[in-house]
Amino acid sequence: MTPIYTPSPDDMLYNKINYLWRLLATGFCFLLFALGGLILGYFIIPIVLTVAKIMRIKKPKKHIAQFCIYLTFRFFTGTMSALGLVKYRFISFDQLKNDKGTLIIANHPTLIDYVSIVAKLPFCDNLVKASLWQNKFIRRVISTAGYIPNIHPEQTFHDINLTLGAGDNLLMFPEGTRSTPHKPIQLKRGAAQIAIRANAPIRIIHLNCEPATLAKNDKWYRIPPTKPVFTLTVRELIDTQALLAACNQLPSVAARRLTRLLEQHLQDYAD
Numbered sequence: 001m002t003p004i005y006t007p008s009p010d011d012m013l014y015n016k017i018n019y020l021w022r023l024l025a026t027g028f029c030f031l032l033f034a035l036g037g038l039i040l041g042y043f044i045i046p047i048v049l050t051v052a053k054i055m056r057i058k059k060p061k062k063h064i065a066q067f068c069i070y071l072t073f074r075f076f077t078g079t080m081s082a083l084g085l086v087k088y089r090f091i092s093f094d095q096l097k098n099d100k101g102t103l104i105i106a107n108h109p110t111l112i113d114y115v116s117i118v119a120k121l122p123f124c125d126n127l128v129k130a131s132l133w134q135n136k137f138i139r140r141v142i143s144t145a146g147y148i149p150n151i152h153p154e155q156t157f158h159d160i161n162l163t164l165g166a167g168d169n170l171l172m173f174p175e176g177t178r179s180t181p182h183k184p185i186q187l188k189r190g191a192a193q194i195a196i197r198a199n200a201p202i203r204i205i206h207l208n209c210e211p212a213t214l215a216k217n218d219k220w221y222r223i224p225p226t227k228p229v230f231t232l233t234v235r236e237l238i239d240t241q242a243l244l245a246a247c248n249q250l251p252s253v254a255a256r257r258l259t260r261l262l263e264q265h266l267q268d269y270a271d
Contacts (some may be wrong), residue, residue: 015225018084022223025083030220033076033115034137040072041140049144062146066123069145073119080112084227086213092234093120099203099237100167103195106205107185107266108173111214113207116232117171125163125170127156157194164200174262178216185266192258195240196251202258204235204265235265 045068052064080086096104104124106117118124126147133139133149148159148170163170174191195202208231209215211224240258247254 019223019225022083022085022227023221025085026220026223029076029080029083029085032079036072036076037137037141040068041138041144044068044072045141045144060146061144062125063123065141065145066125069141070118070122070124073115077116077119086112087227087229088116089229089231090120091231093232095234095237096121096169096203099169099201101164101200102169102203102237103164103191103198103200104169104171104203104205105191105262106171106173107207108175108178109181109207109212109215110209110230111178111218112230113173113178114171116207116230117205120232121169121171123168125168127160127170127172157197160194161198164198169203170200181212181215185263187259187263187266189255189259192240192255192262193251195258196244196254199241202238202240202262204238204262206233206235206266207231208233238262 045065048068049061049064052059057064077088081088104117106113114126118126126142126145127150128142128147130149130151132142133151148156148163150156160170172191172194174187175185176188179185191202194200209228210231211226211228212218213222213224213228214220238258238261240254243258243261244251244254247257
């Protein structure tokens with residue numbers, strides 16, 4: 001019979017100190033992110049754009065801004081790792097190097113999903129919900145980076161079509177909000193409709209966080225008792241046009257089937 005483990009007083013003291021440290025470090029990272037958005041939008045990106053103009057670097061303004069965001073998020077995720085807040089595992093991200101004009105679909109279990117993915121993508125467009133355009137901390141950043149506001153459906157699709165048609169990749173979280181841990185994943189049909197209408201392939205990125213943290217309705221100070229492991233895995237490329245052909249060129253039917261397919265894939269990975 002296996003004896004029941006009883007933590008020693010030293011172990012209990014260590015666990016308590018570790019928990020308090022991670023709580024303080026979490027608050028510091030939230031403050032860092034808020035201030036970082038202002039510094040990035042009002043100082044770093046404008047300075048880099050000015051230098052690029054002086055040096056006659058012929059890169060689109062949005063790509064320069066996106067690269068600045070990428071470097072900033074690499075620093076931020078590295079800071080979280082160094083402070084012992086999270087352990088990151090990135091799997092098969094090399095597959096993204098050859099993706100052009102691809103719709104990147106990811107599930108959304110935590111508050112830091114976007115930051116974690118973009119920390120591995122030097123150039124990537126994003127579909128941003130309307131409320132974030134009113135956020136003074138990040139509004140200037142997302143505007144300069146050419147991110148697409150999800151406000152007016154027809155204008156949004158027009159901008160998405162231009163982005164994908166130019167060979168740029170677009171990141172979307174089709175759940176629309178953070179998912180609830182251990183609950184079935186439910187996607188909105190918009191992502192599938194966009195992929196079908198824009199003739200764009202889909203790349204799946206699955207995110208898993210154990211133990212769960214910063215999930216839907218979680219307060220920032222509700223941290224787990226142990227350091228979470230955040231695993232991001234790049235999955236297969238889905239040929240949406242082959243799916244459309246299998247649905248007799250009926251976009252609405254193909255979008256419904258694609259939505260179910262994405263839900264199944266993401267749920268299977270989550271399980």
